[in-house]
Amino acid sequence: MFNVKIAGALLGIIAAAMAVAMPAQAQNAADWEKVVAAAKKEGKVVVYSGAAPASLKKAVEMFEKSTGITVEILIGRGAEIRERVRTERSFGRNIGDVLVNGLSTAIGQMNAGDTQPHGYLPNAGKLVPPFTTAPFNNGDMILPVYATSWAIAVNTNLVKPGEEPKSWHDLLDPKWKGKIIVDNPLSNGGGQATFAIFLEKFGREFIEKMKAQQLTFSDQYTIGQQRLARGEFAIYAPFIVSETYNLKGLPVKGIVPIEGKTYSSQMIGMLAGAPHPNAAHVFINYIFGDEAQASFADLGYTSPTGRVSTTITEDLKPLMYGKLFDIITEDRLSKAVPILESIFK
Amino acid sequence: MLRQRLDRLSLGPTLGVGALLLLLGFLAVYPLSMLFYGSLHSTPPGMAGVFNLDGYAKIFSAHEATVLANTVVISLIKTVIALLVAVLLAWIIARTDTPWRGTLEVLITLPFFIPPIVTAMSWGMLGNPQVGLINQAWKAMTGATASPINVYSYAGIIWHMLQYSTPFLFLFIVDIFRAMDPSLEEASRMSGAARLRTFRSITLILMLPALTSSFILSFVRGIESFESALFFGSPVGITVITTEIYNSINHRQAPDYQYATALSFSILGLMFLLVICQWLILRGRTFTTVTGKGYTPTVMQLGPWRWVTFAFCLLFFFVTVVLPVGQLIIGSFFRYLGFYSAEMLTLDHYRSVFGNSEFWRGFRNTMLLGLLGATATMVLGSIVAYVSARTTWRGRRLIDAIAWLPWMMPGMVLGIGFLWAFAMLPHAIPIYGTVWALLLAYVALGTPVSVRVMNGAYAQLSFDLEECSRVHGATWFQTMWRILVALAWPSFAVGWILTFFGIMRELSASVLLYSVGSEVLSVVLLKLWTNGAAEQVSVIGLMMMLLVVVFRALQLRFLNRQIGVV
Incomplete structure (x- = not known):
């Protein structure tokens, strides 16, 4: 009798724990209200983010205000977030609910089992091409938060308007020898993604000619653009176009090459074993809502739902909304990296 | 004799060693x-x-040989120059009559406490x-092109590494100079030895444990140094071991x-060989300079040369x-570092930092962890x-x-x-x-420094001080408190300050171990840095430096009152 009581109590506890831990999987709009109610009951969502902290700030504030759910953000560099998530999952110490990380790292994490299906998202239907397909759209696992695009930046004191490069190929002009700083093509990030695209589209010869330009490498984009602004270099590439806002008043100009901008995206997904799955579910959905997407567009990022900024000035529109060239995927990058290493190391 | 008796009387050496092994084992070996x-x-x-053994197999390549050679040569040159300076x-601060030595001492140590990214x-x-x-x-000025x-x-x-190594080594060495009984040097001088010979054959020899310890500490730290090589080496293709490790963790598709x-x-393994070398060099020698016999620390009268040392x-x-x-101070009042024009003048960076609740939370957490951490580390280091x-x-x-182990592993790996x-x-x-x-x-990270600092201090204290105390009836604890601790x-x-500011700057472990709500200052700095707010990073760096000046001034004033030699 005693044992039956204990067993009954234990079953009750397990059932209650499961009810808390399992997301109220909404399959349609009618179920969504239940998810929101369960999310509010959970009260908070923990986001593990490798993205620039400022990029999520406004969206998080608006989410907290509109839902009353507290957002706790734990930041780190992409690889640190990846290892922390992996370690916590391996040893059953799940703390994070939502993952935000760069495209190739996030896909690696998804493939490693760090994420779980987020379920039905009312706002996911707002995604527009090319963000509706792979590598951005990965079923109900990870989705694009916002895209970062890369162009060419020049120091306007050193490069006169008539001399400005108009194509990625113009970077090979001998007059720029020793005057170009690039994001390190050997490091995971914008530089490597862009050089991998060059390799595919323009061939190995292009990369070797770039090397002959006596490039200086930058491992941190903020340093690269500071050195450009100070006049240490005439050209910086690839340049994150949204950084234009952070360089206002400095002699720096972004130029969209005729081939277009290379680009990539920050991705979002629900972490496997998330302690607050409903709050995570609601948060991920909110990210694709108009308010959040407008906040990303206002910061100069490309919105995967096609939102445009209402605050952007006319002169910056060509840079921000200019033609997109290509994006590199995990498998293509894996093929390109050894070749880039053999050229640059 | 008494020393052996002391050992027997102490609270169970086996138990003590066992407890220490357990604690250090958990902190370092685990x-x-x-x-x-x-x-x-x-x-x-x-x-x-x-x-x-794939990881080890990758080490044996021509590329790795270059990386290793770069690392060792850079660290060696840096350590030799830093140690000499x-x-x-x-010596100038502790043993000469150079003017304003108290103030100079605070100023000389300042560079060590400035976050390296700020000076870089x-x-x-x-x-x-x-x-x-x-x-x-x-x-x-010259018309050169x-x-x-x-x-x-x-x-x-x-050059960038020297700015951290020199004050670090100075902090280790200055108190050893100060605590040294000058009677040995005086005896040398009275026996006809010249100043230089006295310095070479008495002063330097007496300082051998401290110097070799400091050399090895600094050399090892040089090998593990990261920021200098990242900022000034990576852009031009100079790779050292730490940047190689950093790249393999942070810059590959999969770490x-x-x-x-x-x-x-x-x-x-290589560093452990170095430590064994040090043990072999110092084995069997004694370096006692503080004995039970009274002495007055004296300073050398340099005459007009004191202005030369002052200028140095x-x-x-x-x-x-x-x-x-x-x-940085000038730059912090302009919108962008390095762009000095009237229209860019602003106080925004200060407003942003002081109005940032994350900064204050990070500051509070860091202060708390710094105070507790530095104290616990120094107590553990003193015991070890x-x-x-x-x-x-x-x-x-x-x-x-075991206490050495964490020092020999690059922070980002540890x-x-x-x-x-x-x-x-x-x-x-x-x-x-x-x-x-x-x-x-x-x-764990601070224990190696605390042990080195206290080892250097204990090595100079004669056993007769403890024996004398015990003969006069003091208990073991009284002897510890009144003689050794005093x-x-x-x-x-000095060790406490080093550890405290080490905690304040530590990022590698912090970013992997902090949880929401327990953010520390270094994580806040990383956040600002990745947001591109270099100017706000500078403001926080300046605040940290101000804190150092206050701490060091208080510390030296306190020491001055305690031992009257500063």
Whole structure:
């Protein structure tokens, strides 16, 4: 009798724990209200983010205000977030609910089992091409938060308007020898993604000619653009176009090459074993809502739902909304990296 | 004789050594063993994989040989120069009548406490070959067209490292100079030896343990130095071991922990050989300079030469602090660092920092962790050093060696070791994801310095002081408190400051172990840095420096009252 009581109590506890831990999987709009109610009951969502902290700030504030759910953000560099998530999952110490990380790292994490299906998202239907397909759209696992695009930046004191490069190929002009700083093509990030695209589209010869330009490498984009602004270099590439806002008043100009901008995206997904799955579910959905997407567009990022900024000035529109060239995927990058290493190391 | 009796009377040497072994084992051996596993396994702990030596196999390549040569040569040159300058500065401050020595002492140590990314930004502006201010000034003055300085070079890396190594070594050495009984030097002088010979054959020899310890500490730290090589080496293709490890963790599509940990263990092996060399050099010698006989610390009268020594100290301060920090102070009042025009004048960076609740939360957490961590570290370091230097307990060498271990592993790798180790603990032990994880990591990381500082201090104290105390009826605790603690107090205070600011700057372990709500200042700095807010990073760097000035001034004033020799 005693044992039956204990067993009954234990079953009750397990059932209650499961009810808390399992997301109220909404399959349609009618179920969504239940998810929101369960999310509010959970009260908070923990986001593990490798993205620039400022990029999520406004969206998080608006989410907290509109839902009353507290957002706790734990930041780190992409690889640190990846290892922390992996370690916590391996040893059953799940703390994070939502993952935000760069495209190739996030896909690696998804493939490693760090994420779980987020379920039905009312706002996911707002995604527009090319963000509706792979590598951005990965079923109900990870989705694009916002895209970062890369162009060419020049120091306007050193490069006169008539001399400005108009194509990625113009970077090979001998007059720029020793005057170009690039994001390190050997490091995971914008530089490597862009050089991998060059390799595919323009061939190995292009990369070797770039090397002959006596490039200086930058491992941190903020340093690269500071050195450009100070006049240490005439050209910086690839340049994150949204950084234009952070360089206002400095002699720096972004130029969209005729081939277009290379680009990539920050991705979002629900972490496997998330302690607050409903709050995570609601948060991920909110990210694709108009308010959040407008906040990303206002910061100069490309919105995967096609939102445009209402605050952007006319002169910056060509840079921000200019033609997109290509994006590199995990498998293509894996093929390109050894070749880039053999050229640059 | 009495020493042996003391050992017998103490609270169970076996128990004491056992407790220390347990504690140090948990703090140092446990995380390292996780890393060792990582170096031998194809996947990190918690994942299915196979044991192999692939990580170690990758080390044997021409590229690695270049990386190793770069690292050793850079660190060696840096350490030799830093040690020479530090000894000279310490001698000037502790043993000469150079004017305003108290003030100079605070100023000389300042560079050590400035976050390296802050000074790196500054030297990037001062010493770049294209538009660096120093080069511009040189060209304007001489009409030259070539730039004499390029910080993006081997010399630039060494130069930036020197600014941290020299004050670090100075802090180690100055109190040893101060605590040294001058009667030995006086005897040498009275026997007809010249000043230089006295310095060479008495002063330097007496300082051998402190000097070799400092040399090895600094050399090892040089090998593990990261920021200088990242800022000034990577852009021009100079790779050292730490940047190689950083790249293998942070810059690959999937982090290669097996290679990173294998590389770190290979370096650990090499460094351990160095430590064994030091033990061999010092074995069987005694270096007691503080005895029970009374002495008055004297200073050398330099006459007019004291203004030369004064100018040397001032020059060091000017080059290592005024130039880079001055640039940052000015820059912090402009919208962008390095762009000085009236329309860009602003107080926004100060408003942003002081109005940032995350900054204040990080500041509070760091202060709390710094105070607790530095105190706990120094207490542990004092005990370990005592057991190692002043007892004949079995196992004391092992304790000393274990306490060294965290120093020999690059911080960014050790951070991973703590992450794995704390996450793997049974869930009933509430360390992972709490503030305790940070505190324990800080204690482990700071213990090598605290042990070295206290070892140096204890090595100079004669055993007759303890014997005398015991003969006069003092208990073991009274002897410890009234003799050892009282005489080693200046070194304890220096070690505490070093540890406190070490905690304040620590990032590698912090970013992997902090949890929401327990953010520390270094994580806030990282956040600002990745947001591109270099100017706000500078403001916080300046605040940290201000804090150092206050701490150091208070410390020296206190020591002055205590021992009256500053």
